[in-house]
Amino acid sequence: MQALRRLFSSLFGAFLILLSLGVAGQAQDVVLTSRDGAIELSGTLLGFNGEFYRVDTVYGELTVDGSGVTCDGPGCPSLTDYIAQVRLSGARELGQVLMPALLEAFAGQNHLSAILKTIDDSHFTYVLKDRHSNKTQAEFHFQLSTAEEGFADLIADNAEISMSTREIRPAEKRRLEEGQPHDLPYSREYVLALDALVPVTMPDHPVHQISLKNLALAFGGQLTNWRDLGGPDAPIALYLLNRTSGASQSVTDRILKPANQDIADSVTRIPDGKDLDLRVSRDPLALALMPHSYMRFSQPMQIFGECGVSLGVDPRMIKTQDYPLTAPIFLYMPMHRLPKIAREFLSYTSTDSAQAVIERAGFINQTLKEVPLNQQGDRLVQAVSVAGTSSVDVAAGQAVDATKSSEPNTGTTLKDLQTMLNFLAPLRRVTMSFRFLSGSSQLDAQSRANIQRLAIVLESGAYDGRQLAFVGFSDGLGPASSNLEIAQKRAETVRDAVFKIAEAVNLDRINITTTAFGEAMPMACDNTEWGRDVNRRVEIWVR
Structure with a gap:
């Protein structure tokens, strides 16, 4: 059954590619010539997204701006009646409700009609047409199966977007990167919604x-x-x-x-x-x-x-990822550039309108909320309960020695706790956190997406005229002074990552600070790996 499904997937994808390029069974040989005739490039056309040609040449796979060249050969697409072809493959859970709902909402906001054409319960197409001219702008072809099948289609170039309810596995990522000049950048991984x-x-x-x-x-x-x-x-x-x-x-x-x-x-x-x-x-x-x-x-x-x-x-x-089993909903894209309308659709999915659609579909959206300190009672109770002791003390009364340091961990003092509360009391916590892969300085998938999201929010001016603090916390293993230093460095690392992307933000309009309180507010027990992962975090607080 799996073999038949894979064969059908390949044939279905190949048919759509041939259809979109206007050829049937021909070798898609093309010659691209610069407007001044000085440069000529020949090869096999792999794709055209309305703006860029993707050509397999003797120099490898190249992407060429269509506005700067003319195309000659049997594989050349029509530039006048181009229709974007976007193939989505993967998790049935996403393709049944969420993605169609988002696509229909996107079409409505852009004065497009979304016409559904069903092949069977696993294969269907949305045809997007201009409401005034009735001209077809794009066709979004859905193939519903599993996350695993979606990654396989992406690897085989049978999909532009892979839908997944889990993060890509290392072996899948390696196969996707094979033959590519660079590793898969995190920009090709998109967190659409949240689950757990x-x-x-x-x-x-x-x-x-x-x-x-x-x-x-x-x-x-x-x-x-x-x-x-x-x-x-x-x-x-x-x-x-x-x-x-x-x-x-x-x-x-x-x-x-x-x-x-x-x-x-x-x-x-x-x-x-x-x-x-x-x-x-x-x-x-x-x-x-x-x-x-x-x-x-x-x-x-x-x-x-x-x-x-x-x-x-x-x-x-x-x-906030305070719950240890959060499960982001992912979209994955290939290394090459998607058609413009596909990029616009992906941009739409981060808007407030799309977040409402995501919530109605039963998932957790990524709309940012602000939570005052007085609504975080459980966290405060936990912080007070461990004040004056080492947070690595467990129910049995034994500490976990992970550092073998001769310096004792005296834990959080009541003075430390008072300092933290005095700082946080006038601020509000933003429902966005940054956590790290276990035993690593690399951010996890949801946190990587949060870097992008916070950068966009800052560039929009949403926090102009306000104070925004990157606040670092740690687990309780090792000396408290070292934990405080590590938490501070993590806060600075996240801040730098955000502003590396947010190039258009006006820093004169925002009061940016970084601070750390180490192990002062543990979310979970430090005697388990998952507990330590939850505790090592950077939070965003605003005033």
């Missing part, structure tokens, strides 16, 4: 929280009775979406693999997220991991650590 993986049970279930370690052991088949999780003496019925879903693959990548576990054979697979939610809500033995976007009737569990800190899921926690 959530452990869920039937409503009114007596077990309300679970650790990531026990989640891994349960779905690995090592814990089989609710009694092991503090519940009644009853077997655990495990549920997940199908193996090919991005959410299930994220469970493997982010929860099972770090714990050296494989998914148990006893897991029941459900193909549809809505059906999974309903099934769990009616099964008193059920334990499932599912996307937040599908939660309607099931009951979410909190994730807790041994030090007593529990983290629940809500839109704010997902936006």
Whole structure:
């Protein structure tokens, strides 16, 4: 079945390319000549997006501005009746509702009619026509399958946009970069919306929280009775979406693999997220991991650590990445330039209008909110509870020694806490944070997208006349003084990354500051890797 699907995908993609170039079964040989006739370039036409030719030549793949050359040969496209062809392939969860809704909204804002032509439930096309002239401007061809299939189509040049509910895996990224002059830049990775993986049970279930370690052991088949999780003496019925879903693959990548576990054979697979939610809500033995976007009737569990800190899921926690299992929704693009209308569509998806569409589709949008300190009670309680002690102390009373430093970690003092609160009290936290890959100085995917997003917001003048602070926090491992220094450097690194992109921002109109409070406000326990990852962060505060 997979082989047939792959064959159909390749044939479908090839047909669309040939159709868009106006050729059928011919060698697409072209000769591009500069307007003055001084330069001539020949090769095989790989694509034309209405502005640029993409040609395979003896010098490799080249992109040539169409305004500076003439084209001769059987592969030359028509410049007068050009219709942009955009192929989208990948996660069915995105192609069924969210992407069509965004495309229809984009068309409406640009005085275009969006006409749907359905081939089957996995293949359909939106034809965008000018409402006044009725001239076709673009055709967006959808092929719904899985995130994995979408990446395969992108690698095979059978798609301009790959839709995914998980981040691209290292092996997929390497295949996509093969034959390219540079590594895949992060600008070709786009965070469209936000979601999260959530452990869920039937409503009114007596077990309300679970650790990531026990989640891994349960779905690995090592814990089989609710009694092991503090519940009644009853077997655990495990549920997940199908193996090919991005959410299930994220469970493997982010929860099972770090714990050296494989998914148990006893897991029941459900193909549809809505059906999974309903099934769990009616099964008193059920334990499932599912996307937040599908939660309607099931009951979410909190994730807790041994030090007593529990983290629940809500839109704010997902936006700020304070929840440890956030799951961004991705679009991936090839190395070459997309047609202009495709670029305009992608730009539209970051607008306020698009954020409303994203929310209606059940996902978490990326609209920035400001939260005053007095609405962050849980964080303050946690900060006060660890003041005067080392934040690496765990429930058993033992500290985790990761640095082997002879300098003791005295933790956050009450004076440190007072200094932090005095600084933050008049400010409001923006629902955007920056976190780093585990054991790395590199930002994670959602944070990389936040760099771009904050740069755009600053260039728009949204924070002109205001104070904007990059505030660094750390985990509690090692000397407190070193943690404070590391947190300060991270805040400065994020600030520099933002302003490297935000070239048009007027710095005279914004009061930019960086500061750090080290381990003063932990979000999770430092005796787990995921807890330390959550605690190492840079927050944005404004006044």
